[in-house]
Amino acid sequence: MSNQILERPKSLTQKQFHYCPGCHHGIIHRLIAETIDEFDLREKTIIVQPVGCAVYIYEYFDTDVSEAAHGRAPAVATAIKRVSKGKFVLTYQGDGDLAAIGTAEIVHAAARGENICVFFVNNAIYGMTGGQMAPTTLPGMKTATTPLGRDVKKQGYPIKVSEMLAPFEGVSYIERVMVSSPKHIIKAKNAVRKAFKYQLQEKGFSLVEFLSACPTGWGMPPVDAAKWVEENMTKQFPLGVYKEVGLDD
Amino acid sequence: MRVLMKGTEAMAEAAIRAGCSAYFGYPITPQTELIHYMSRRMPEAGGVFLQAESEVSVINMVYGAAAAGVRVMTSSSSPGVSLMQEGISYLVGAELPAVLINVMRGGPGLGNIQPSQSDYFQSTKGGGHGDYKLITFAPSSVSEAASMVYDAFDITEKYRHPVMILADGALGQIMEPVSLPEQGASKPSVKNWALTGAKGRPANKIFSFYLDPKGLEEHNLHLQEKFKNIDDEIKYEEDISDDMEILVVAYGTVARILKNAVQKLRGEGRKVGIFRPISLWPFPESALKSASMKAKQVFVSEMSYGQMLEDVRRIVPDEIEVKFYGRAGGVVPSPNELYIKLKSLLERGV
Numbered sequence: 381m382s383n384q385i386l387e388r389p390k391s392l393t394q395k396q397f398h399y400c401p402g403c404h405h406g407i408i409h410r411l412i413a414e415t416i417d418e419f420d421l422r423e424k425t426i427i428v429q430p431v432g433c434a435v436y437i438y439e440y441f442d443t444d445v446s447e448a449a450h451g452r453a454p455a456v457a458t459a460i461k462r463v464s465k466g467k468f469v470l471t472y473q474g475d476g477d478l479a480a481i482g483t484a485e486i487v488h489a490a491a492r493g494e495n496i497c498v499f500f501v502n503n504a505i506y507g508m509t510g511g512q513m514a515p516t517t518l519p520g521m522k523t524a525t526t527p528l529g530r531d532v533k534k535q536g537y538p539i540k541v542s543e544m545l546a547p548f549e550g551v552s553y554i555e556r557v558m559v560s561s562p563k564h565i566i567k568a569k570n571a572v573r574k575a576f577k578y579q580l581q582e583k584g585f586s587l588v589e590f591l592s593a594c595p596t597g598w599g600m601p602p603v604d605a606a607k608w609v610e611e612n613m614t615k616q617f618p619l620g621v622y623k624e625v626g627l628d629d
Numbered sequence: 630m631r632v633l634m635k636g637t638e639a640m641a642e643a644a645i646r647a648g649c650s651a652y653f654g655y656p657i658t659p660q661t662e663l664i665h666y667m668s669r670r671m672p673e674a675g676g677v678f679l680q681a682e683s684e685v686s687v688i689n690m691v692y693g694a695a696a697a698g699v700r701v702m703t704s705s706s707s708p709g710v711s712l713m714q715e716g717i718s719y720l721v722g723a724e725l726p727a728v729l730i731n732v733m734r735g736g737p738g739l740g741n742i743q744p745s746q747s748d749y750f751q752s753t754k755g756g757g758h759g760d761y762k763l764i765t766f767a768p769s770s771v772s773e774a775a776s777m778v779y780d781a782f783d784i785t786e787k788y789r790h791p792v793m794i795l796a797d798g799a800l801g802q803i804m805e806p807v808s809l810p811e812q813g814a815s816k817p818s819v820k821n822w823a824l825t826g827a828k829g830r831p832a833n834k835i836f837s838f839y840l841d842p843k844g845l846e847e848h849n850l851h852l853q854e855k856f857k858n859i860d861d862e863i864k865y866e867e868d869i870s871d872d873m874e875i876l877v878v879a880y881g882t883v884a885r886i887l888k889n890a891v892q893k894l895r896g897e898g899r900k901v902g903i904f905r906p907i908s909l910w911p912f913p914e915s916a917l918k919s920a921s922m923k924a925k926q927v928f929v930s931e932m933s934y935g936q937m938l939e940d941v942r943r944i945v946p947d948e949i950e951v952k953f954y955g956r957a958g959g960v961v962p963s964p965n966e967l968y969i970k971l972k973s974l975l976e977r978g979v
Binding site: 422423424425426428435438441442443444445446447448449452455456457458459460462463464467484485487488 | 650651653677679681682683685686687689690691692693694696697699701715716719723824825826827828829832833834835836837838
């Protein structure tokens, strides 16, 4: 006799993820889908997806989904949230999408205190286009467009998104997490839950930044990539809560 | 009841009366009165008004509101509309309805803030990336601009394709008596494709991404089929006779100025006709062709150095000569200037 102890979240379709072995997108998708289910929000959720590796989100989530042009998800989500009463709106964005081409959109959505959740996946590289330098690429890190490693004298320094957005008054909650081990996945799940609560209590803009592995883009086996997140990315991007205005009981 | 209103304000009020419940904008001259008007009226009407950080954000907010199924509009002027082109391409690809207003000013670059018609190509030939054309209407009076905006909401929903109202700085700024359309007569259509939460139905997806070439070709074929049906929206105004010495073709403010010149010449016994395309895309091709065949020559005037001219030349039979006179850079031709130009063409004969 066997007992099923885990099932696919209702907010995901049956479609198999296309992500590379060791990529963290799948885990992050699952955390968000589980939380949508927990709060019974599937029928109220509208997801705005990025351009990048997660461009197929509309195939994976069994919720209403809108594509957005590269970087523009916060503008699209702003409008959806403002014209739709009682709906739950989130964006899912990578580092190129959110911290390079979409910098204006994310900064102003945060400054306006848009009542949306942003799930920001920072893997320090452009995965989908073949591993080019991202705004979050670590100093010295080799990418397709920094073959000798990111030279901060020439290519500048990485952008720390959580630190940058936290001071805005419109921001209610920001936390940086990673999903490299079961312990951290549990912490990350709690951050996702908290972000959801901030929107449900109409507290304004919330963002969870996930440090995430890209074994293909980094040219590493999956286990080494997860270890690299823990040992290298957390030095540049320390984990923790960057803003928390407090929830009602 | 007729009221005296500026072109920009009449267009804003017409939108609200058509049930537009969301407006996103960014300040740019010469259409700032429209965003001012909306900032006051939209909340009164229970809708959403938001001043965004750029026209890039504006058009993506328009996209979001359209995806959520509400009637949405934005307005801008030439440089701002250039910034919106990416988003317009996405609206077309995802088949989202929206009403856009371009109160054209002089370009290229920052240009100036005076009236111009130099965005004809941008509006009617694509503008953004991909294989599409934008439904484009060009008003030539405040009253027409208001009714055009009002009707545009039905048209954009009918085809799930954005509609551009191509006005110019003169039309935006002049005040004229206008009979505003009734509130409540025009109603948003039922949109079973809109993102409202997947309750009691399969999840809806709004996208323009088709990685498989066959899938994207099919999507393009579907769009092209749809574009053919838009021929139903062709509109024009003509005042012609069977034996014209010259047929004058112009749109918007220039058509209006030319009417004066045409009347003066008719008063002098000249046989002059006038043809005004109202829909610039789809262009009134067959109507213009048959009108031009009744004339010895055709005269085109625009506030550009010849953009609509290319469409007219393509349509008018080769044996009929097409002459052109354009002013640009924000210079509006005067009635007398156009009269003199036409007179000299007539005296020279064919």
